[in-house]
Amino acid sequence: MLTITEEKGNRVDAVANTKAHFIWIKGDPTPTICREDERVLYALERDGRAGPKAVRVGCRQGGCGACRVRIVSGGFETGKMSRAHVTKEEQDQGYVLSCRLYPRSDLVLVPAFAGPRRATKTR
Numbered sequence: 001m002l003t004i005t006e007e008k009g010n011r012v013d014a015v016a017n018t019k020a021h022f023i024w025i026k027g028d029p030t031p032t033i034c035r036e037d038e039r040v041l042y043a044l045e046r047d048g049r050a051g052p053k054a055v056r057v058g059c060r061q062g063g064c065g066a067c068r069v070r071i072v073s074g075g076f077e078t079g080k081m082s083r084a085h086v087t088k089e090e091q092d093q094g095y096v097l098s099c100r101l102y103p104r105s106d107l108v109l110v111p112a113f114a115g116p117r118r119a120t121k122t123r
């Protein structure tokens with residue numbers, strides 16, 4: 001966990017007194033810093049780490065599944081996610097939509113876009 005007073009180089013742009021964590025894409029040696037009140041996808045985009053060859057960007061609202069990732073380690077919370085893109089079973093295995101993902105500790109994740117799926121209900 002980081003706070004603004006534990007600045008690492010010039011990469012921290014967190015608001016003072018806001019907790020932040022390192023987000024590691026497995027295999028990438030450089031982490032992204034994400035505040036606890038920030039969606040992981042937005043932090044990855046800000047850092048240039050989102051895109052077709054990494055964590056994909058789509059609707060940014062939990063409905064398209066483009067930003068799907070699997071959490072390898074770390075604590076987190078999520079907002080509403082479409083069950084068409086992350087089933088309950090998949091969620092139990094660590095799959096989440098990064099546009100609905102808030103870190104509660106440092107995270108290690110892998111991109112896990114599963115292709116187009118048919119939208120149904122949200123949790």
Ligand code: FES
Nearest residue numbers: 058059060065099
């Ligand atoms: S960008 Fe569409 S579900 Fe996250």
